[in-house]
Amino acid sequence: MADAYIPESRWRMGVAALLVGGGLLLGGVALARGLLGGGSDGARPGTDVSRVAFRDAEGNRHTLAEYRGRVVLVDVWATWCPPCRRSLPEVAELQRAAGGAYVVLPISVDQGGWAEVKPFLAQNPQLGLTAFLPDGGKALEAFGPIPGIPTTILVDRQGRLVKRWSGYGEGLARRGLDEALGRR
Numbered sequence: 001m002a003d004a005y006i007p008e009s010r011w012r013m014g015v016a017a018l019l020v021g022g023g024l025l026l027g028g029v030a031l032a033r034g035l036l037g038g039g040s041d042g043a044r045p046g047t048d049v050s051r052v053a054f055r056d057a058e059g060n061r062h063t064l065a066e067y068r069g070r071v072v073l074v075d076v077w078a079t080w081c082p083p084c085r086r087s088l089p090e091v092a093e094l095q096r097a098a099g100g101a102y103v104v105l106p107i108s109v110d111q112g113g114w115a116e117v118k119p120f121l122a123q124n125p126q127l128g129l130t131a132f133l134p135d136g137g138k139a140l141e142a143f144g145p146i147p148g149i150p151t152t153i154l155v156d157r158q159g160r161l162v163k164r165w166s167g168y169g170e171g172l173a174r175r176g177l178d179e180a181l182g183r184r
Helices: 002-037 082-097 114-123 172-180
Strands: 053-055 061-063 071-077 102-108 151-155 161-166
Touching: 071 082, 071 172, 082 102, 082 172, 151 172, 161 172
Parallel strands: 071 102
Antiparallel strands: 053 061, 071 151, 151 161
């Protein structure tokens, strides 16, 4: 009898661990959605996102409206995010290559703000990345919910959403940018 009880208790502990873990995961997703972009159904292509505001390392406030006439690639990322870390070299390369036709804006959603981002950038000088932070808790809301990071958002020359996706795939940002620029 004692042997039969042990597997059942292990099974119950396993089920309890799955329930707790699942609850934490769902809570984390809900928290991330609340922090990363509002509770609407999501911005659709053509939505004006020019009011999205962010700050540079000196504290200067900017909006996407400043970039009218250029395609904008926004990369929403965080220092603690492994897929973000894999995507940053490509984002940095695109940022360095940007000219008059487009701009790349890596916007970090680290809760610690510059206290986390500046040391990360200092530890990774090979990136040569110029990063930004959202200008307040609802700054990215115009993009709609951001279900995960990295999330890439393409904005056309008039400040309207073209395309968005979450996750990293090698070359996706470059292909999306080429498409938005009419190179494909």
